[in-house]
Amino acid sequence: MPTDGPKNFNDVLPRGGFSGMFKVAGMPTELKVSYWIWLIGGLLALLGGLLGLFGSIVLFTLAPGIAVVVLLLVLIALVVAAAQIVFAMKMKEGKEWARLALTVVAGISLILSIVGGAMANGQSNNWFSFVISLIATVLMWLPNSQAWSKSVKGAV
Template sequence: MRGGFGKIFKTADMPMDARIGYWIWLVGCVLTIIAWFFSNMAIVIGIVVSSLTLVGAGMMSLFGEIRWGVVIAFFATMILQLIMLLLQLALTLKIREGSEWARAGLTAITVLTIVYSIILTIAGLESGGEAIAVAIISTLLIAFFWLPQANAWFIRTTEEADRASGMNP
């Protein structure tokens, strides 16, 4: 990131719509990543302290047999979640620079998250109310970047960057 770490906090050139959306996404991403680490630590501590945690999570049968498929699926899901959170954070930081492709990418990830929540609800792995809440909140949060002032700023910033790099005469 050009300008160092302090540039993350410089949002004066952004329109208010985009600035509000940026701060909500930035704080949300950072807090969610922190929560991801704490929840995984709680799971690991629970597994170390009591094997009943493994039984409760379905990773071990009542007879002590490890269900490796469930264990691998659990850890793969945790890693995928972290990758998605870090991707959201990276896109949010690029949005501060006015990158239209970052806005489109964050929108696509939001849509995929909503679809994923719907699939989990249909499969019975998540409550319907939670999926509806995720869909509504996610849509409202991404909408900040598509409001008229923010939209004009993204287009203008992208065109200026293209001209500066010689991509658009």
């Protein structure tokens, strides 16, 4: 288990705020690619969640009962997307707990792909997102990425 876990809420927030989102100097290439995959994926998920939020509001006029369930699911998706962005930024700081959290996100993506494929008679479009998250996960656990994370531990 990671030994550098957050002790309080401020430990979770990215250092320097979100303005450092685009600074990747000094990171190995494979970790940069992983970071951008996670960051762009999280931003796209936020955008999709906002569209889902508007859709659920419209659904209230047609089927209020279903709209409540959809709204709750969209809100959960928005929280997960925001967390993914924060985890990616903490991974960039060399935090092992953030890499572990992103690995869990990739595992959840696998589960959603399997469930979605079973419910849609094998026609799930979530497999692409799982493969992309799998690539990002592998890249952030490669030896070069791990060595860099260990070297910046406490330095960033």
